[in-house]
Amino acid sequence: MSVQLSAEGDVVLLEGNCPVEDAEPLAALLLGHPDASVDWSACTRLHTAVVQVMLRLRPPLRGSCGDPFAARWLDPRGNT
Template identity: 65%
Template structure:
């Protein structure tokens, strides 16, 4: 089950990506980042990321925390890490 959620209700609270993050999560992620541009994104628990989700990160450029849990993203896309 995919989860894109804010870890706390406060401003600047990190947005957490967990499990498989399919294309449907891209819009949720974009809305959460646009609601609070100061929020960081923790992608360490994301096991598989659709490219649409990655594109949201590239376009909106939040600060990302840690190394992505998706091995492909961690290996091939982290050099182009958003934020």
């Protein structure tokens, strides 16, 4: 799986290709850990379902995403 919670429980890590199957686990982690941020610096591609979860829940982001589409719509810094 390309979605996991850090050992400290305060960061959700997105790594590699995040397919549609990652949308539900991502939502569960973010809802279960509302203060967690998302580190997407190791992410290369986000399925649109994963993008939708992030648009809805708006977690704080760490790093820069390797998926230009996701970065365009989710990164408040405007990094693409």
